[in-house]
Amino acid sequence: MDQVNTVLEVRDARHSYREQRALSGVDLDVQAGECVALLGPNGAGKTTLVNLVIGLLRPQADTRVRLCGGDPAKASTRRKIGVVQQSLGFPTTLTVLELVTGAAVRAGRSRAAAGPVLAELGLTELGKRRAAKLSGGQRQRVQLAMALVADPALLVLDEPTGGLDVPSRRRLWSTLAERRARGTSILVTTHLVEESAEVADEVVVLDRGRAVAKDPPAELIAKLPDRTVSARTALDLAVLRGLPGALSATLDGQRVTLATREPETLVRALLAADDALTDLRVEGASLEEAVEVVIGQTTGAAA
């Protein structure tokens, strides 16, 4: 691996809160300009991993975290990251402009850097408003502006969409996509599997403290063995089950549903066997299903 391009490197992350084990040996890499989405059910260890990355938790055992080649325990290394966390507060007596300008100055950037970032996040008109008078969604945008104004090498967001309405979520994901296109590396934890897939280059699925999948979203979906082909047909069940590519077939009235790993082969055979066939549908798997499958597989393996 090209170390120069590795913005974040986590090796063998293990973490326990007293007797509660939260991470059991996770490796994670974020390359320059890459967006990695950390997915997984409640309690999987996502926040624990993020807190190790941003230096809020001290590494235990042989856990090794390198951020731009440095140790996140050091303030000089932490300055290279921008963090958006739900629990992170800021002084509510300051105005939006003061908060974002302050973040720019602390990061060694000019005060003038605040203006373009406020515009990027649609906050210009709220510049004079005190943080105490902002809605939850607006506060979240201010946090993102404070993180982005520092032009971080890595942007870390822990559940940034919590409490946001649909337009605000869309706006957040499109801001992240634009920043990624401009070269910012992003690590984001989320429960919104499908939304994250539109931005993420790679999804890492955590389950009970382990990484159970690490793939580009499309590859994770492609690992799902089955697709569903359905149609209205007069063919009987025995014929349908015998079609090339059919793994199984069920009939509901005249509607057949077939499972297959070779949808193209099966569809060709179906059309050849029944020229009166109607209402043909091929359902691809969603990323959400793929994530459920990888978590289900490990649950089954552990049982």
Ligand SMILES: Nc1ncnc2c1ncn2[C@@H]1O[C@H](COP(=O)(O)OP(=O)(O)OP(=O)(O)O)[C@@H](O)[C@H]1O
């Ligand atoms: N401060 C703490 N003290 C004790 N146990 C903790 C603490 N923080 C987390 N845990 C436990 O560690 C495990 C991982 O929690 P973590 O918050 O990292 O998961 P998560 O994937 O972020 O979950 P969620 O999606 O619910 O936010 C859970 O079993 C949780 O109960």
